[in-house]
Amino acid sequence: MILTFLLLFIGLALLALSQPRHYRNVRSMYVALPLAVRQVVRTLGFGVVAFAGAWCVQTQGVALGLVVWLGQLTLAAWLLALLLSHRPRWLVGLLFIAIVLSALAIVTKGQIPPGSID
Numbered sequence: 001m002i003l004t005f006l007l008l009f010i011g012l013a014l015l016a017l018s019q020p021r022h023y024r025n026v027r028s029m030y031v032a033l034p035l036a037v038r039q040v041v042r043t044l045g046f047g048v049v050a051f052a053g054a055w056c057v058q059t060q061g062v063a064l065g066l067v068v069w070l071g072q073l074t075l076a077a078w079l080l081a082l083l084l085s086h087r088p089r090w091l092v093g094l095l096f097i098a099i100v101l102s103a104l105a106i107v108t109k110g111q112i113p114p115g116s117i118d
Contacts, residue, residue, distance in 0.1 A: 003109075004069065006102040007052035008076040013095045014045030016080060025088040049073070 016022040018041040020032035033041070052072075057065035083091055 001068065001072070003102055003105045004052050004056050005072045005076060006098045006105070007048055007055065008069075008073050009079065010095065010098050010102065011045045011048030011052060012073075012076050012080050013091060013098075014041050014048065016084060016091070018042035018045060022084060022088070025084065026091050 017026065018033070018038045020038075023033055024031075032038075053066075053069045056069040056072075059065065060068060080091075083094065
């Protein structure tokens with residue numbers, strides 16, 4: 001469940017950074033990303049959000065997976081909206097942390113013995 005939230009946060013953050021207004025607020029520059037880079041970042045963002053949905057459906061079934069995905073999508077969007085409105089420069093650091101944590105969660109999936117983390 002945490003992996004899904006991290007993936008959704010990453011995807012939504014990439015979608016936000018693909019918009020010139022949010023990119024300027026985060027980077028405090030008056031230069032927007034080139035169009036080709038924006039399209040790649042936007043495509044990656046949509047892909048990560050779709051992958052998170054597929055991950056939820058695969059691990060929890062269709063009915064519960066879609067409910068969990070939509071609920072966590074709402075929470076990730078809420079967190080991103082608060083972050084962009086109050087501390088937009090923190091987005092890049094939190095995005096990096098989320099990428100590292102999600103990569104660690106994917107790599108160690110199934111390698112931690114049950115009952116060792118309570």
